[in-house]
Amino acid sequence: MPSFKVSLLDYGAGNVRSVRNAISACGYEIEDITEASQIAQAKAIVFPGVGSYGSAMKVLKEKGFDQPLRDYLKGRDRPFLGICLGMQTLFESSDEHEEGAEAIPGLGVIPGKVIKFDESKMAVPHIGWNGRILHQDSPILKFVDAEEDVYFVHSYYAPVTDENKEWVLTSTTYSGQRFVSAVQRGSVVATQFHPEKSGKTGLNVLKGFLEAVENGTFDQAKKIDIDPAAHTDLTKRIVVALDVRTNDHGDLVVTKGDQYDVRENHKEGSETGRGGVRNLGKPVALASRYYEEGADEIAFLNITSFREGVIEDMPMLQVLEQASKSIFVPLTVGGGIRSYSDPKSGQTWSALEVAARYFRAGADKVSIGSDAVYASEDLVANGGKCTGESSIEVISHVYGAQAVVISIDPKRVFVSVKESVNKKHVVVELDDGSVGPNGEKFCWYQCTVKGGREARDICAVTVAKAAQDLGAGEIMLNCIDMDGQCNGYDLPLMRAVSGAVSIPVIASSGAGNESHFVQVFKETGVQAALAAGIFHRKVVEIEACKNAMTKSGIEARKSSKRNT
Incomplete structure (x- = not known):
């Protein structure tokens, strides 16, 4: 004792x-x-x-x-x-x-x-x-x-x-x-x-x-006398995402969909022909498994119908509290980090108060999605002048840039001629094999909000640069078109954004095997790669991904083999 x-x-x-x-x-x-x-x-x-x-x-x-x-x-x-x-x-x-x-x-x-x-x-x-x-x-x-x-x-x-x-x-x-x-x-x-x-x-x-x-x-x-030439290397991270929401019975589960559709495709006897929410496990148990298997970070992405009462979202707070008892790698939480008013009570909570609840429950970072797009639009409209009032700014000011992750969810808008696109959007040339349905060789990446349901007239590169200026410390970059497809990350998107900002970028959406991790680290400037479904379904093991990275000369984390 x-x-x-x-x-x-x-x-x-x-x-x-x-x-x-x-x-x-x-x-x-x-x-x-x-x-x-x-x-x-x-x-x-x-x-x-x-x-x-x-x-x-x-x-x-x-x-x-x-x-x-x-x-x-x-x-x-x-x-x-x-x-x-x-x-x-x-x-x-x-x-x-x-x-x-x-x-x-x-x-x-x-x-x-x-x-x-x-x-x-x-x-x-x-x-x-x-x-x-x-x-x-x-x-x-x-x-x-x-x-x-x-x-x-x-x-x-x-x-x-x-x-x-x-x-x-x-x-x-x-x-x-x-x-x-x-x-x-x-x-x-x-x-x-x-x-x-x-x-x-x-x-x-x-x-x-x-x-x-x-x-x-x-x-x-x-x-100890050290070698003046001795050096260390920052590793490339593997992040596991857990999409968390309530199922039809009110239970909190980890789910995964294709392009944000999390319901089973067909169920006999169902009035709609649709099945229930895919249930891939309990959030804390699944996160604990990934911690033991070597995940470098874990992200809980809250996609349940919580938006009317973010600060009273007790189940998600309890997930963080329980996870932080036995998981000693960084935990990110995303979903509904913004200022809002309760229409019933009239009470208003600031984005800072919402984030504070998550930090005190065990989160190391908060991920901001739709609100980051709106803030970026306001920054552009304001001539690039920060007001200090956006959720990114207020949270970053108190907790530091490293605590604020921006989740960008764009979709491709294919074009045949670069000059046909409004000059405010960054047009990207596509890789061979990823051209548009009519042979288009270019696209711009249109940002979406509200879980991909609404498109905005602003591109992913513009939002990334604006978020950096507002004080964000990291970008989680998804491509809706690649989500759940297991064909690899959207490399042109990753190159465009990582080349435009000086803050770290996490690649997301599209991983299907070990080679996709190697490819995104070799061919783009991202510092981390995120996956979900392939780990949930045990299609690929985290250790296999790290072994493939090491064999290709990509630094992966060396962890302790001792018991604590």
């Missing part, structure tokens, strides 16, 4: 539930820090930071936590684990603050400034699984093998410098840029990556830290 409780400093932003669950999975109890006076009495503090640097430091100051934290950390002999933003706040300052405002000072424990990745040289945010280069031999990592990958999601980083090199526990490289991925000095430890989202590897990092607290073994860390 552990001799201490972990003091959790939850300042109120993002998905802290997963950190709680990960600590509990390691066998430790938690007590929340709600008063500044508790900081000095803590046996071990865990500070999970999500959101923006400026807002985090502002909240710490408003709560009176900042100076007690500095005092706690001063001697470096009090156990502390900062996660992601919790690491960045240890530095003196950051470039992540309000435009035009003065920089907000950090806790100042580690010398130096946190700066932004160069968007002209790499996709930003840095999202996904990457490796670590060891600078110290530390008991914190005693249960972790050097080659195991961990999960990152951040736009800002701390460079390795002469001033902070004594702190560096591990470093990581992204597109040639080396940055601090973990620090340790004495009992003060912090990670840029998310151990609570790094599967069994991450749980073993937490286990190493907590056992070092228990046994007092922090002082056993020893410096």
